[in-house]
Amino acid sequence: MSDPLAGLYQELILEHAKRREGEGLIEPYDAERFLKNPTCGDEIRLRVRLEDGRIAALGWEGQGCSISQASASVLAEEAPGLAVADARVRIEALRELLRSRGAAEPDEQLLGDAVAFAGVARFPMRVKCAMLAWVALEEALLEAEAR
């Protein structure tokens, strides 16, 4: 019998859930967001530092399911160096992909390793887990720019 969860728990996701890239709260930072998914208790505290319109550093602390933790880890690997506007494009692209219920084609060029989360789109109950860190960054960027 084939594993019905193979599309969800990609090797890369399970590996990132253990590696936890970017774990730790950076100093100094321009904005911090704490987000919680009240249905399952996933939580993340994410800090971001900007320099010349680019993400200079990003760090996070959190607890939750493998999807939410891996998604924070992938984000922390991909975000540093991105222009704020480009980061927003990627966040939106991931959101669209995850909400597509599997209908959308992932843009590997744009999303990088985050395409591993494409399988989450077929598990609507887990979309919030995969988006948690990315929404935290989205809100932190708004806050950092408002300062």
Place this chain on the structure above:
Amino acid sequence: MGTEVEQGTTIDAERLAAIRADFPILAAEPAGVPLVYLDSGATSQQPRQVLDAEWAFRTGRNAAVHRGAHTLAGLATDDYEAARERIARFVGARPERLSWAMNATDALNEVGLSLAEANRAPAVDPRLRIGPGDEILITEAEHHANLLPWQRLADETGATLRWIAVDDDGVWTEADALAAITGRTRLIAIAHVSNVTGLVAPVEAIVAAARAHGALVVLDACQSVPHRPVDLDALGVDAAAFSGHKMLGPGGIGVLYLRAELGDALPPARVGGSMITTVTMTERDFLPAPQRFEAGTQPVSAIVGLAAAVDYLEGVGMAAIDAHELALGRRLAEGVTAIDGVRLVGPRPGAERAGVASVIVDGVHAHDVGQVLDAQGIAVRVGHHCAQPLHRRLGVAATTRASAYLYTTEGEVDRFLDVLAGVRDYFGAR
């Protein structure tokens, strides 16, 4: 118990098959494989008899109750009050002690809000007085529905909220409770059966201690009334709450039980139509309980459906259901305890516990555990089960909970145990 028919003491295989055939949803395959429904602690499924009763009412006898004078209104009112009597008999209560609520949360809120209202009056009824220096006692294991109303009541009245602490397993004892009940205790609110740990509260001892100190006892009976024989008048609690959707009934209907003295003394939190005697432009007089707590139109067909659910439960026999679930609870508790890296929350196997098992899987988040089970058609609850303080005390954000009911089979429990045993391997957690 008001059982009319002599019931068996267990549910045998033949009976179990007949019961399962009454629940259409148990044949569904929402995840593409046969459903193993182990989430009855969150909401139970409904037998066709309940749906048929609602259908018959809606298509043949529906009208506004306690309002109209036409024949149909009379029929609807008869069904409505007959349902109250039926459900009252089921929980060993006089009918006038039961008022309708949306669910147990709503019923517990009604008690909390009514007590706050009573304490705003210039001359507070001494039985209802709660204020600075007084204590409201709960446990650390309560569902948020039996925590937040009392938090708020304490905030509003200046009383102190105290709680019976749980141990590392989430367990508290009769001795803990008795030590916490003092002359300052004015109200005690506890779950009869914990929705997370399956612990059964020593209600008799708590009521006796409360009486000795003049405290009121509010019982969250959400996880007891659906699963075991409960006689509220005999227990002697002052108030109790339970939900229809957890006992084979429709959603949107629950029950608030109030002892007569309390029911007629409490000012209603909600006011409006059908709960008054006289209204002027500046004054109002309320009907006695139960109507005084039933402002506005009630979900009559759901109430009729709940009465049919009670008929169904008593047709099987509450003693038999209790025995069936205790056996499944033992199987669950012993089964999960035998799995390496899985920790059972609540009373140890062998101690009294309901047909529920919440577990922590070492190295794997509950959400991931639930996903692996779901892929095999096994529906369990993952999360904090509306008991965050308890989970914080256990040192986790979430647990995985399997809960049984009268239609649950040993085979389903074993299927759950089999898949659970493979979860840590799947995530490479060992």
